[in-house]
Amino acid sequence: MNPTVKYEITKRLLTANGQPLSGQQLADDFGLSRTAIWKHIKELEEEGYEIETIKKKGYVLSSSPDSLQAAKINQYLTTKRFGHTIHYEVSCPSTQPIAHQMAQSGAPDGSIVVCEEQTAGKGRMARVWTSTQGKGIWMSVIIRPEIPPTKAPQFTLVAAVAVTRAIEDIADVRAEIKWPNDLLINGKKCTGILTELQADMDRVHAIILGIGVNVNQQVTDFPEEIQSIATSIQMVTGKTVDRAELVARILHHLEIYTDLYVMHGFEPLKILWESYSCTLGKRIKAIMIHQQIEGLALGITSEGILQVKTDDGQIHGIYSADIEIQN
Amino acid sequence: MLKVQEIREIIKLIDHSSIDEFIYESEGTKVKLKKNGVQVTTETVVPQPKPAAPAVETPASVEVNPAPVAPTAKEAKADVEVKESAVNDASLHQITSPMVGTFYQSSSPDTPAYVQVGDKVTEDGVVCIVEAMKLFNEIEAEVSGEIVEILAKDGQLVEYGQPLFLVKAN
Numbered sequence: 001m002n003p004t005v006k007y008e009i010t011k012r013l014l015t016a017n018g019q020p021l022s023g024q025q026l027a028d029d030f031g032l033s034r035t036a037i038w039k040h041i042k043e044l045e046e047e048g049y050e051i052e053t054i055k056k057k058g059y060v061l062s063s064s065p066d067s068l069q070a071a072k073i074n075q076y077l078t079t080k081r082f083g084h085t086i087h088y089e090v091s092c093p094s095t096q097p098i099a100h101q102m103a104q105s106g107a108p109d110g111s112i113v114v115c116e117e118q119t120a121g122k123g124r125m126a127r128v129w130t131s132t133q134g135k136g137i138w139m140s141v142i143i144r145p146e147i148p149p150t151k152a153p154q155f156t157l158v159a160a161v162a163v164t165r166a167i168e169d170i171a172d173v174r175a176e177i178k179w180p181n182d183l184l185i186n187g188k189k190c191t192g193i194l195t196e197l198q199a200d201m202d203r204v205h206a207i208i209l210g211i212g213v214n215v216n217q218q219v220t221d222f223p224e225e226i227q228s229i230a231t232s233i234q235m236v237t238g239k240t241v242d243r244a245e246l247v248a249r250i251l252h253h254l255e256i257y258t259d260l261y262v263m264h265g266f267e268p269l270k271i272l273w274e275s276y277s278c279t280l281g282k283r284i285k286a287i288m289i290h291q292q293i294e295g296l297a298l299g300i301t302s303e304g305i306l307q308v309k310t311d312d313g314q315i316h317g318i319y320s321a322d323i324e325i326q327n
Numbered sequence: 328m329l330k331v332q333e334i335r336e337i338i339k340l341i342d343h344s345s346i347d348e349f350i351y352e353s354e355g356t357k358v359k360l361k362k363n364g365v366q367v368t369t370e371t372v373v374p375q376p377k378p379a380a381p382a383v384e385t386p387a388s389v390e391v392n393p394a395p396v397a398p399t400a401k402e403a404k405a406d407v408e409v410k411e412s413a414v415n416d417a418s419l420h421q422i423t424s425p426m427v428g429t430f431y432q433s434s435s436p437d438t439p440a441y442v443q444v445g446d447k448v449t450e451d452g453v454v455c456i457v458e459a460m461k462l463f464n465e466i467e468a469e470v471s472g473e474i475v476e477i478l479a480k481d482g483q484l485v486e487y488g489q490p491l492f493l494v495k496a497n
Contacts, residue, residue: 124461125435126434126438149464153426156461156462180460181461202425304460319427319460320460
């Protein structure tokens with residue numbers, strides 16, 4: 001089967017709004033026989049698409065599987081660049097190394113890698129990130145902004161704002177951001193973002209944003225040791241979310257905020273970040289590799305650095321740490 | 328835009344300073360001032376016996392002045408000077424940090440360091456990670472050679488442009 005033709009047929013079925021697609025028309029458009037088109041339709045049915053054949057009229061899609069295939073995401077895309085190149089995997093160790101490879105071979109700005117399941121997803125300090133099959137968004141986004149590497153770390157905060165806005169749009173639930181970029185709902189983690197950089201001293205070649213969103217999991221989908229600290233959108237709202245639509249919405253906001261950041265700097269994003277933050281004004285513990293700092297989270301600087309005032313009145317700038325919010 | 332008075336003020340200040348050249352740039356305006364007679368700065372007097380000079384000059388010129396220093400003190404200083412001169416040794420390649428962040432020698436606390444002193448590295452070999460706000464930057468050696476010195480400590484905050492490693496290039 002030709003993957004491009006299959007993708008185009010899927011896209012047309014998904015966007016036909018119940019109107020039948022004529023087999024003859026499809027055959028003419030792709031320069032194939034009607035039998036070849038029929039074979040593509042059969043293959044889609046095997047993947048879980050329910051397709052009705054109406055005599056003399058053509059094919060009508062009655063339901064599609066819950067997946068993050070390119071055509072599924074594409075039907076919701078509202079972006080100029082982001083998500084226009086989609087690499088889809090059913091299962092892979094992690095989307096990050098695939099995205100690194102793609103970036104090195106010149107993948108365009110806004111290319112993404114998504115999968116249904118990661119078998120070796122990772123978080124900060126090589127911690128395990130659980131990526132349940134078909135229940136979340138496990139995605140890497142390749143961004144190529146014209147900025148020096150010194151301006152790259154703020155992107156992790158920009159990404160957190162974009163995902164928060166997208167979740168608000170699609171699921172009508174407000175997540176809060178724990179510095180720098182964890183998303184919490186009711187104090188439990190629903191999104192983690194880990195970013196890697198390809199750069200030399202004065203130029204960013206690519207920022208690889210790794211985004212994991214817990215979408216449709218039940219509590220039992222999480223390993224026991226994280227059940228008390230993890231949550232999903234469905235666990236909060238009781239509703240199943242169309243993951244493909246959420247991916248498209250994340251890309252929508254990510255593209256807007258990326259352009260805003262590159263053009264106008266961090267200041268406008270800082271205001272947005274602060275409006276979603278659950279860190280500021282709280283007593284926190286910043287856990288670093290060789291030390292811990294406890295105190296009041298005063299705010300973030302114009303570079304996104306967390307400022308913590310310890311009890312002796314000193315103010316510390318935190319660049320990298322795990323943050324515990326204390327009650 | 329700078330006012331004429333302000334420019335006049337700057338000229339006066341520079342005139343009375345040891346600055347040879349002054350460039351000021353702001354919002355499309357560029358002011359460049361240069362002194363014609365450079366004699367002012369060349370008025371170097373015969374060097375006085377130096378009080379514990381940092382090892383910036385070449386050793387040769389330091390030797391010229393037989394400073395009356397007790398031999399023990401000289402030996403104590405030697406150690407420091409060797410260290411400093413290693414950093415300033417132009418033949419060694421410096422791997423510097425491209426951003427402010429936390430320096431890590433390994434990918435996680437449980438894994439061994441990317442490189443140790445004496446290790447051979449290749450141009451695209453990863454030598455460390457610099458992290459800021461969960462953005463991880465794997466730093467590559469950019470030259471092939473041998474790691475001579477590691478200049479930052481694991482978990483330390485490093486500045487933009489701060490030397491992290493010295494590499495003896497092949």
